[in-house]
Amino acid sequence: MDKSQLSAVLQVLKKYNLKETEELLKKEAQLTDNESQNSQQGSDVSSVLTGYKSDGDPEAYELSYTELKRFVESSLDIYKHELGTILFPVLVHMYLEMVYNGHTQKAISLMKKFGPEQESYYQEDLKKLAMVTKREHMNGNELTETFKSNQFIIRISRDTLSLLKRHLNDKKAAVMLNIIQEHLYFDMYEGVARNKGQIDATSGAIGGEAKRQDNKSKVFYGIPKAPDLVTLAGPVEDEEEGQDQDNPDKPKKKKSKKDPLFSKKTKSDPNAPPADRIPVPEWKDNDKLEKIKALREASKRVILGPESMPSCCCYTLLNANFTVCCAEITEDSSMLAVGFNDSIVKVWTLVPQKLRSMKSAEQLEEVNIEAEDVLVRMMDDRSGETSRTLCGHGGPVYSVSFSPDRSLLLSCSEDTTIRLWSLQIWTCLVVYKGHMFPVWDVKFSPMGYYFASAGYDRTARLWATDHYQPLRIFAGHFSDVDCIQFHPNSNYLATGSSDRRVCLYDCTTGHHVRLMTGHKSPVHALAFSVCGRYLASAGTDCKVLVWDLSHGHLVAELTGHEKTVHCLSFSRCGNLLVSGGLDCTLKLWDFTKLVEETTSDDVNVSHNPDVKSGEDYLLRSFATKSSPLVSVHFTRRNLLIAVALFDGTNTS
Amino acid sequence: MSKITDHDLYGTNFSIESMKVIAESIGIGYLADDAAKELAEDISFRLKHIIQDSAKFMNHAKRVKLMQTDVDAALRMKNIEPQYGFQSTEPLPFRFASGGGRELHFLEEKEVDLNDLLQNINPKAPLECTLRPHWLCIDGVQPTIPENPPPVAKNTQKLDSVDPVNKKPAKESSGKPTTGKQKLRNVETVQIKQLATHELSVEQQLYYKEITEACVGSDEARRAEALQSLASDPGLHEMLPRMCTFIIEGVRVNVVQNNLALLIYLMRMVKAILDNQSLYLEKYLHELIPSVTTCIVSKQLCMRPELDNHWALRDFASRLMAQICKNFNTSTNNIQTRVTRMFTNALQQDKVPLSSLYGALQGLSELGTEVTRIFILPRVRSIGARVESHLEGNLISNIDKIASGHIKQLMIKILAPVLKTLRTPPDHADDYRQDFGYLGVGLHAAVVKARTQPTPVTSAGAGSTGVAAGPITCGAGAGIGKTAPTPSGIIQQQNPNAGRTIVMNPSPRVQTPQSNQKFVFVTQRSQTPMGTSQQNQQTTSTAQNTVVKFVSNNPNQMQQKMQPQQKLVMMSNQSNQGSFQGQNLGGQPPALLISKQNYAMQQQHQQQVQPPMIDDLSHLS
Structure with missing residues (x-):
């Protein structure tokens, strides 16, 4: 911390009359009163905080930008593209500096002249920046603050960097030098300069690319061994055999393999986190039974692939004209929850079993607690309904999430709250208030108990259902956090943001462990592969990007959608990736092929492998009848379920 | 990406003038230019900001359309009181109020009298x-x-019809990435139009056989199903040429053989194909139009012209023609003009048979009031004279007399609404006789009646309603006028007993995807055997009055709007299907026309689609 900053802090302390703190700080900084007095005159709080104070001649900006541009264009082809990456941040900071110093007209003319020739994915930012034409506008403006207070990160090879440095030293253009020193951060690496395609693949985010440092720490992306269920599985196995005897036609193949479900995962994944890395409540008997049921279902699963395509059942919401915001299906595909614009949540049952509520207190007393089927007995059979409505929110419901045991439902809303609902008594249990602004997304952890939320306030938060305050607050995004997803092993949390970055946070430490840039627009959907190693993300830029979490590299860019992609899902066998969005199509991608072709040999931390592009992996595309898709889901047996909204206004 | 212009980058700012106008509207008389400029810039910036934030709400609601709720949410988030109210017809939309530290902008809302609210026709609550x-x-194949x-x-389909080369090389199931297409293009450097082969799969051949058999067979229930399938199933385009040939050949043969029933069935097929939204029919119009025309103006369509109701067929075919004109008329093909000319030519010939004359008149009248006024009105006198000679003359042939009667009725029916608007009251019978000759008296009576009756029968009146008369025509302003504007309500029409009580039951559960303000009648076959040979029942059935009862989920409310006694004439035999004449008895205002149930778009099929069971893959294999 330099002197001027220190004095600025002192000034603030004085302003708010925080004498003791002031004294303490002075003592620690070994600053005499005299010194602080002196520096006070020279420094101004605002100038330190904004860092745009400059008495540069407005004419000099355009001149030096032109010069820089000429230098970039005249440099050798191998360095050209990497050098080109500095043009955008330089332009942005020049513009802001000029606006800040009141040279509005000059700033506008600079932007008009050079703005349109920037990369297409920067145009949106430039448009937003161009709105700012006065110093006052910069106050509280999300984008300008981001540029102001963060260095723009540029990855650059050693050779390119030295070339640039030489140029800057030769020219001695004070304006340029100042901006580059203050606002740009060069993340240098050894090796060959990158080409245009490689640069385009990872650039586009607000704040530049990810640093190498961001993706260095180890991520336990594996799935830990499932807890021992064999003891419980005994009686179940008997049942199976009993059934088999009933149907002698059934192929006997299954019997020969002794309980194939439980022997499969005996060897543990080297990349898996220790089982006790994150504390989880103990499993109840019910959970175990549920798990076994799921495993048995899974054994009847169809293995999908290019040769065996899935069947897809589409639930179309009729009369939903613009009222539905989100939809979610339970893990066992028995219920569908839909969040509406008019602040209600509606739950439908997708199976013949109706949605029952619990018996009244008096009736519950009569239930024998010792009974095996106490959970069934406590429900009131007469209360069964095919759909139920949950009222409580005060604004559009932007996301809903079922707990793994299907007894709880979370919803988040524009009214800044998250609500926990009981699906047994069908009322709201808890209102979690913590976000100060609308909450965009909420997700239950795959283990239950924990859940995570993301919102307009640029944070993601980790909660536990029994705490009314968040356990962790993950800050770091420069803009809204639009979507959130738990890693299948619950240890990590992926966030997608309007700053076009995808981030992986460690739930236990709260640090970010991966930072992935490459999206050109806000990210709206995330999905982890079944193996846990890959992350798929998609958003307004109509692309589905696949990331390798082991090093945080972009693996593939699946293009084909024409409008925002809002939902992603991996098949239960992990072979297919499904995406759907506002363009009313559902696309199936061959994920196995993608993984096979991604050779992991030539990949290391610093070097991005070549990015695979879409078309080759597209297996099928199914159009719906002018119904944008809001949710896709695979059942345990790999039947694809899609939820779509019929938009009657579009039909011809 | 397209080149960004300055305009795009900077958007637009409010002008100084608009600032001044807005200032004046809130009582600030003079605003200095500098101040206005300053304000304009600042306001533009803030507005853009709010819009930018509203877009976030739009995105998260998974929409592409910005709605006022999004703007409200963005305002609320910035701690600004949102606007109360959205649409206003007043020039000065928002009122201002403050107090208790809050400032509100709201729309002035008038107090509503509860009585008015109850009596007026209110918009339906959303479904x-x-x-x-x-x-x-x-299994990776999309069912049609x-x-x-x-x-x-x-x-x-259109592209295929223009250039068959575009037809996909193989019958690919939807969605398969097409790789071979590129190669094909390269080969076709010389523009030779290849023959596109329309091969039908075995299933399609079977379907074709089933459908055509059902359409002309004797089983009415099967026919209804087949027509329903024709009208709603997507993916029939490959069979379309065959279907058209079937219809054309059928008409050709049956006109010669005077087989009225079959002609009716074929016309109903045409109707079904016209109703199918997924077909590109332009290609086959040149074949269909002559067939339909034949059914309108042919001299003889049935074995016994004096007994059989071939008039209904002519009416129905006329409506089809009108529908074709409405759907397919463009400035290049000029269908409507050509059809009009064809009918007009028929009118001008003196020797044209009376039945053809009737058809031409009907065909013209369906094309709209304007056509009626221009082409029929001037000829009233001569037609009247001709009709008179047959009705009043000495050498009366029975056939001619009946035909003349029909023409007379038709003329009066179609001309009354035209004359009502054309002539100013008072109406004198003598004037009418002088102007229109023989038909003057009847026209006079009809016009007078129409004037006293506020709600005219809208069947042949306006061209558009005549066209839309397919499924149902509701008398506007009649009892069910309240339900008419409902978007896409489904009315189930059932015949629960032989007593012919029609129960209309708006069921909110079932929804058709095509929700374009159309009533859809779900018709179930009545137990009363409608019979399969039914050409001669017309006389009995027209006399038969049926009470139509409306039952809604909220009977009280509904019946409040209903006239207590609403009598309708139901045409209940096959040969009668074209005539939708509702007859008003005793001058009761509501006149309701109900189509023959056969035309009803049958939605049973859709209703019967079983919700697929989750994880039940067994029935797929």
Whole structure:
């Protein structure tokens, strides 16, 4: 911390009359009163905080930008593209500096002249920046603050960097030098300069690319061994055999393999986190039974692939004209929850079993607690309904999430709250208030108990259902956090943001462990592969990007959608990736092929492998009848379920 | 990406003038230019900011359309009181109020009298959101069901018809990435139009056989199903040429043989094909129009012209023609003009048979009031004279007399609404006789009646309603006028007993995807055997009055709007299907026309689609 900053802090302390703190700080900084007095005159709080104070001649900006541009264009082809990456941040900071110093007209003319020739994915930012034409506008403006207070990160090879440095030293253009020193951060690496395609693949985010440092720490992306269920599985196995005897036609193949479900995962994944890395409540008997049921279902699963395509059942919401915001299906595909614009949540049952509520207190007393089927007995059979409505929110419901045991439902809303609902008594249990602004997304952890939320306030938060305050607050995004997803092993949390970055946070430490840039627009959907190693993300830029979490590299860019992609899902066998969005199509991608072709040999931390592009992996595309898709889901047996909204206004 | 212009980058700012106008509207008389400029810039910036934030709410609601709720949410988030109210007809939309530290902008809302509210026709509450499961694909193949988009879009069908080369090389199931296409293009450097082969699969051949058999067979229930399938199933385009040939050949043969029933069945097929939204029919119009025309103006369509109701066929075919004109008329093909000219030519010939004359008149009248006024009105006198000679003359042939009677009725029916608007009251019978000759008296009576009656029968009146008369025509302003504007309500029409009580039951559960303000009648076959040979029942059935009862979920409310006694004439035999004449008895205002149930678009099929069971893959294999 330099002197001027220190004095600025002192000034603030004085302003708010925080004498003791002031004294303490002075003592620690070994600053005499005299010194602080002196520096006070020279420094101004605002100038330190904004860092745009400059008495540069407005004419000099355009001149030096032109010069820089000429230098970039005249440099050798191998360095050209990497050098080109500095043009955008330089332009942005020049513009802001000029606006800040009141040279509005000059700033506008600079932007008009050079703005349109920037990369297409920067145009949106430039448009937003161009709105700012006065110093006052910069106050509280999300984008300008981001540029102001963060260095723009540029990855650059050693050779390119030295070339640039030489140029800057030769020219001695004070304006340029100042901006580059203050606002740009060069993340240098050894090796060959990158080409245009490689640069385009990872650039586009607000704040530049990810640093190498961001993706260095180890991520336990594996799935830990499932807890021992064999003891419980005994009686179940008997049942199976009993059934088999009933149907002698059934192929006997299954019997020969002794309980194939439980022997499969005996060897543990080297990349898996220790089982006790994150504390989880103990499993109840019910959970175990549920798990076994799921495993048995899974054994009847169809293995999908290019040769065996899935069947897809589409639930179309009729009369939903613009009222539905989100939809979610339970893990066992028995219920569908839909969040509406008019602040209600509606739950439908997708199976013949109706949605029952619990018996009244008096009736519950009569239930024998010792009974095996106490959970069934406590429900009131007469209360069964095919759909139920949950009222409580005060604004559009932007996301809903079922707990793994299907007894709880979370919803988040524009009214800044998250609500926990009981699906047994069908009322709201808890209102979690913590976000100060609308909450965009909420997700239950795959283990239950924990859940995570993301919102307009640029944070993601980790909660536990029994705490009314968040356990962790993950800050770091420069803009809204639009979507959130738990890693299948619950240890990590992926966030997608309007700053076009995808981030992986460690739930236990709260640090970010991966930072992935490459999206050109806000990210709206995330999905982890079944193996846990890959992350798929998609958003307004109509692309589905696949990331390798082991090093945080972009693996593939699946293009084909024409409008925002809002939902992603991996098949239960992990072979297919499904995406759907506002363009009313559902696309199936061959994920196995993608993984096979991604050779992991030539990949290391610093070097991005070549990015695979879409078309080759597209297996099928199914159009719906002018119904944008809001949710896709695979059942345990790999039947694809899609939820779509019929938009009657579009039909011809 | 397209080149960004300055305009795009900077958007637009409010002008100084608008600032001044707004200032004046809130009582600031003089605003300095500098101040206005300053304000304009600042306001533009803030507005853009709010819009930018509203877009976030739009995105998260998974929409592409910005709505005022999004703006409200953005305002609320910035701690600004949102606007209360959205639409206003007043020039000065928002009122201002403050107090208690809050400042509100709201719309002035008038107090509403409860009585008015109860009596007036209120817009329907929006329908509840419902869930409809269907198969989007089965083992990777998309089934062609109405819930899915047609496998080949209309545009592609159009392209195929223009240039058969575009036809996909193989019958690819939807969605397969096409790789071979590029190569094909390269080969076709010389523009030779290849013959496109329309091979029908075995299933399609079977379907064709079943459908055509059912359409002309004797089983009415099967026919209804077949027509329903024709009208709603996507993916029929490959069979369309065959279907058209079937119809054309059928008409050709049966006109010669005077087989009225079959002609009616064929016309109903035409109707079904016209109703199918997924077909590109332009290609086959040149074949269909002559067939339909034949059914309108042919001299003889049945064995016994004096007994059989071939008039209904002519009426129905006329409506089809009007529908074709409405749907397919463009400035290049000029269908409507050509059809009009054809009918007009028929009118001008003196020797034209009376039945053809009737057809031409009917065909013209369906094309709209304007056509009626220009082409029929000037000829009233001569037609009247001709009719008179047959009705009043000495050498009376029975056939001619009946035909003349029909023509007379038709003329009066179609001309009365025209004359009502054309002539100013008072109406004198003598004037009418002088102007229109023989038909003057009848016209006079009809016009007088129409004037006293505020709600005219809207059947042949306006061209558009005549066209839309397919499923149902409601007398505007009649009792069910309240339900008429409902978007996409489904009315189930059932015949629960032989007593012919029609129960109309708006059921909110079932929803058709095509929700374009159309009533859909779900018709179930009545137990009363309608019979299969039914050409001669007309006389009995027209005399038969049927009470139509409306039952809604909220009977009280409904009946409040209903006239207590509403009598309708139901045409209940096959040969009568074209005539939708509702007859008003005793001058009761509500006149309701109900189509023959056979035309009703049958939605049973859709209703019967079983929701696929989750994880039940067994029935797929």
